[in-house]
Amino acid sequence: MRFEQLEHLIRAAAVIANDDELIIIGSQAILGAYPRAPGELLVSAGVDLYAKNFPQRADLIDGSIGELSPFHDEFGYYAQGVAPDTVLLPSSWEQRLIAIRTPGTRGATGWCLHPHDLALSKLAAGRDKDLRFVADMAKHAMFDRRALEGLVAQMNLPSEFAELVRARMRAARGVQ
DSSP, X not given: OOHHHHHHHHHHHHHHXXXXXXXXXXXXXXXXXXXXOOGGGOOOSEEEXXXXXXXXXXXXXXXXXXXXXXXXXXXXXXXXXXXXXXXXXXXXGGGGOEEEOOGGGTTOEEXXXXXXXXXXXXXXXXXXXXXXXXXXXXXXXXXXXXXXXHHHGGGOOOHHHHHHHHHHHHHSTTOO
C-alpha cells in the first residue's frame, strides 16, 4: 500500500462513517510516521481502522470498502473495519498518535499508531506475519528497544504475557 492509497481509504471511510477522525491500528499505520516506508512493510492491501467517534460503524466501513467489496475489486486495496479493542496497546497510546491530514484526505484525519505502539501491538498478537513485520521495523531502526521496554509496563498485561512480549521483542531480528 502506498501513502496515496491510505489517503484514499481515509477519505472514503470518513464519508461512510460520517466521522472525520479515523484511528488506524494495523500495519499500514507505519505510513503515519514513515510515508515512504520500505516496501516489505507495505505488502498488506488492507488497512485496519475504525471511526474515532463512532467505532460501532466498523461493520458499515467493512461492508462498503472492505475485503472483497466492489471498492476492493476496483482499487486493489480495502479498509478493514475493526473494533477499538482489536489490539493490545500501552495506556498512553493516544498521546502518541500521528495525524495524516492532507489535501488527499479532504479534511479527514487518519490517526496512525506511533511505531512503538504499532510494534508492541504486533508483538502482543504474536502471529508469524506480525513478528516478521516487527523484525523488518527493527531492521530499518523504526523504534527504540528501550522505549518499547518501558511501554510494555503500560500494557497492563499479566506478568507471564508481558514476559512473552519481551521475549518476542528480543527474538525479533535486530532487537537485541
